[in-house]
Amino acid sequence: MKMNTKLVCAALACAICCRGFASSPSDLTAQEIIARSDEVRNPKKPFQVTLQLTEYIDGSARNETALTVYSKLGVAEEKFRNLVRYADPPRDRGKSVLMDGTLMWFYDPSSKASVRISPEQRLVGQASQGDVITVNLARDYTAHFLGSTEGETIQDADRVTRSCWHLELTPRTTEAVYAKAEYWVERNSFHPIKGKFYSDSGRVLKIAYYHRYEKQLGADRPGETIIVDAVNAKLVTTIDSHGYREVDIPDSWYQRGYLPRLKID
Amino acid sequence: MRQFAATTALLLFSACAHAAEPPASPDPDLATIPQAVLSAPTPTRSAAPVASSDSRIFLESALTSWSMQNNILVPAPGVQPTLQERLSLDILQSEIVTPMLRFSFSDRLNAFAQDGVALSSSESLRNDLREAFASIEMPSQTFIEVGRIVLRNGTALGYNPTDFFRPRTEVNLASIDPSASRENRLGVLMVQGQKLFDSAAVTVAFAPEVQHASPLVTVAPALFDPRFGQTNSSTRFLGSVDFKVAGLNPQILVCQDEIGTHFGADLSYVVSNSVVGYAEWSGCDSGTLSRRAISFGQLTGKLPTEIPLIPQSSIGTQFQNDVAVGASWTSSYRLTLNLELHYHQSGFTQTDFDRWINLGRSNRLAAQELWFIREYAMDQQEPLIQRQVFVRVDWQDAFVQYLNLGLVSFVNPFDGSSLTQLSAQYTISKRWTLGMYVGHIFGGPKTEKGSVPWSTNAVFQIVRYL
Numbered sequence A: 001m002k003m004n005t006k007l008v009c010a011a012l013a014c015a016i017c018c019r020g021f022a023s024s025p026s027d028l029t030a031q032e033i034i035a036r037s038d039e040v041r042n043p044k045k046p047f048q049v050t051l052q053l054t055e056y057i058d059g060s061a062r063n064e065t066a067l068t069v070y071s072k073l074g075v076a077e078e079k080f081r082n083l084v085r086y087a088d089p090p091r092d093r094g095k096s097v098l099m100d101g102t103l104m105w106f107y108d109p110s111s112k113a114s115v116r117i118s119p120e121q122r123l124v125g126q127a128s129q130g131d132v133i134t135v136n137l138a139r140d141y142t143a144h145f146l147g148s149t150e151g152e153t154i155q156d157a158d159r160v161t162r163s164c165w166h167l168e169l170t171p172r173t174t175e176a177v178y179a180k181a182e183y184w185v186e187r188n189s190f191h192p193i194k195g196k197f198y199s200d201s202g203r204v205l206k207i208a209y210y211h212r213y214e215k216q217l218g219a220d221r222p223g224e225t226i227i228v229d230a231v232n233a234k235l236v237t238t239i240d241s242h243g244y245r246e247v248d249i250p251d252s253w254y255q256r257g258y259l260p261r262l263k264i265d
Numbered sequence B: 001m002r003q004f005a006a007t008t009a010l011l012l013f014s015a016c017a018h019a020a021e022p023p024a025s026p027d028p029d030l031a032t033i034p035q036a037v038l039s040a041p042t043p044t045r046s047a048a049p050v051a052s053s054d055s056r057i058f059l060e061s062a063l064t065s066w067s068m069q070n071n072i073l074v075p076a077p078g079v080q081p082t083l084q085e086r087l088s089l090d091i092l093q094s095e096i097v098t099p100m101l102r103f104s105f106s107d108r109l110n111a112f113a114q115d116g117v118a119l120s121s122s123e124s125l126r127n128d129l130r131e132a133f134a135s136i137e138m139p140s141q142t143f144i145e146v147g148r149i150v151l152r153n154g155t156a157l158g159y160n161p162t163d164f165f166r167p168r169t170e171v172n173l174a175s176i177d178p179s180a181s182r183e184n185r186l187g188v189l190m191v192q193g194q195k196l197f198d199s200a201a202v203t204v205a206f207a208p209e210v211q212h213a214s215p216l217v218t219v220a221p222a223l224f225d226p227r228f229g230q231t232n233s234s235t236r237f238l239g240s241v242d243f244k245v246a247g248l249n250p251q252i253l254v255c256q257d258e259i260g261t262h263f264g265a266d267l268s269y270v271v272s273n274s275v276v277g278y279a280e281w282s283g284c285d286s287g288t289l290s291r292r293a294i295s296f297g298q299l300t301g302k303l304p305t306e307i308p309l310i311p312q313s314s315i316g317t318q319f320q321n322d323v324a325v326g327a328s329w330t331s332s333y334r335l336t337l338n339l340e341l342h343y344h345q346s347g348f349t350q351t352d353f354d355r356w357i358n359l360g361r362s363n364r365l366a367a368q369e370l371w372f373i374r375e376y377a378m379d380q381q382e383p384l385i386q387r388q389v390f391v392r393v394d395w396q397d398a399f400v401q402y403l404n405l406g407l408v409s410f411v412n413p414f415d416g417s418s419l420t421q422l423s424a425q426y427t428i429s430k431r432w433t434l435g436m437y438v439g440h441i442f443g444g445p446k447t448e449k450g451s452v453p454w455s456t457n458a459v460f461q462i463v464r465y466l
Helices: A002-022 A030-041 A128-134 A256-261 B002-019 B028-032 B035-039 B289-299 B350-362 B364-380
Strands: A047-057 A060-073 A080-088 A096-100 A103-108 A113-116 A141-145 A152-155 A161-171 A180-186 A192-198 A204-216 A219-229 A235-246 B053-068 B083-098 B101-114 B125-138 B142-149 B188-196 B200-207 B236-243 B251-256 B261-270 B275-286 B318-330 B335-344 B387-395 B403-411 B418-427 B432-442 B454-465
Touching (some): A030 A192, A060 A128, A096 A256, A103 A256, A113 A256
Antiparallel strands (some): A103 A113, B053 B454, B188 B200, B200 B236, B275 B318, B318 B335, B403 B418
């Protein structure tokens, strides 16, 4: 009996260990999980990335946009400061957007005019996708577990089953764009797998799938994000992120006077 | 022992079963992703971040028609075309020669065909050299630029009091093609320096006089005339500093030109998630619009030296203020509305304008001189009337994807007249865009806007990006 008890305990320990190896520590808070997930999407050091956006209307590729994003984590506010420049299509080439908290300016090389824009106006153009990619969710939202802290399994965009934490995000700053979000983060890897973003009225606005993970700047980062427009069911946008480069970005770039000088180099 | 084995097996199975991924329930959201998206190959990563040149070249065809009104009270000089076709080749090019040296070039070559201008005539071709300059980046975020440069200041959309290099840079006075006017502006020959700090920028510019003031454009200039008589007819200095403080992002400017010393400031503020407020002011000791126009007309030999008719009651020099105050509001439907109020102290009061009409009606020989004042205001890109309301609506992806609708309106608050333009632009593909602009004058013949020769114009535009 004594022997049996030892063996049972050993078996239990083995089972617990097996389970422990199969998933991440379960004592992480939802807020810590979302912060780790942010780090997967965003390098901590200043970087440059090219975003290739393809809009699909009714399943057919209709429009392509290429953006170069210069991004840097603000020291004081833990928020990414972005400079976005249109590289393509030709009609938009050279247009630039500064997004630094509430300091947002749009520059058009045709008129040489800089126009101050609101957070809502930022969302009108494709340049806002730069902000979507680098948004620091842990800063702007409070995260809670939805359902069990053990998580659940979902299929990613490639129909691969993933074991994920299912989190609910509610705004904690006035700069949070969405009234609510659901977010699925893969256990172990902290890869964001899926996001679902809601309006004030509870309507789903966007559904995002993160996939095609590839090594970029020393970590696995989503190579493509698929954004389903839940308002316009015909519209799906893919964002291919590539060309990550660590670059030195002076603070002096984040002002309207620099926008005409922002060049790809 | 069998009991132990069974217990162990059960426990292990239970643990392993718990650790294994249970099958995921079907995700209905996945069905919203079209198969074409999932099966699409990785996009061509053509927009490589390393590039030594940056260019935008397009061909534009703009067919403009005007319908004229026959009841204007002060006859306008010249002949307004009723139909015009303009074909333009537009180039915007930037070449990085070394990491510290860059060349920029911006030019538009136009070919016109219109009433009274034969295709074979010299008037049918015009080149607008907007910019050609070298930019040198010095260490510690300091930039020096030399050449013809478009230097634009101000935060407002309809009128920029602090845009001190604005006068005489408009190149489409012969045509009031609204699709071209905003983006087709001549630069000024200058040396410009800018030093960027972490939260501020200091800019200085010096533009020399290179040619005596040329008269208002009444005939087409020579094909490759750089028109320095418009852009560099007096020596000018400009100094400005813009900085970040309390979310206002103000800019303070000082400019010295042949009129005097101009002071200016602008600021903007994000009022809410969807509203931005902005204000712009400039002030200078100067004469009224009429006084300045007549002095210019006499200087360029277009008006007689004896004192002509002056429709404005105030003829002295005093400190004149210019203000533009406005706000933009953006809805979640991608619609942005701008509303601005403009104050131009040296412009006409409504009484002055009534006098302009009465003088022109009673003395038709003086009409040309009176019209000269209006043309001067257009050339200077300043309002004719002291107060003006400006409204702009921009709706992207209106009703259907890639259709942008717009409305621009300049309203005279005294007599209610307005110049209003509706626009529609549709992006057919990456390289083709179609545009339609319809402008209309609202107001009777005694009103400011209603006293011009035309009542409606329409522009059909095709743009092909190369």
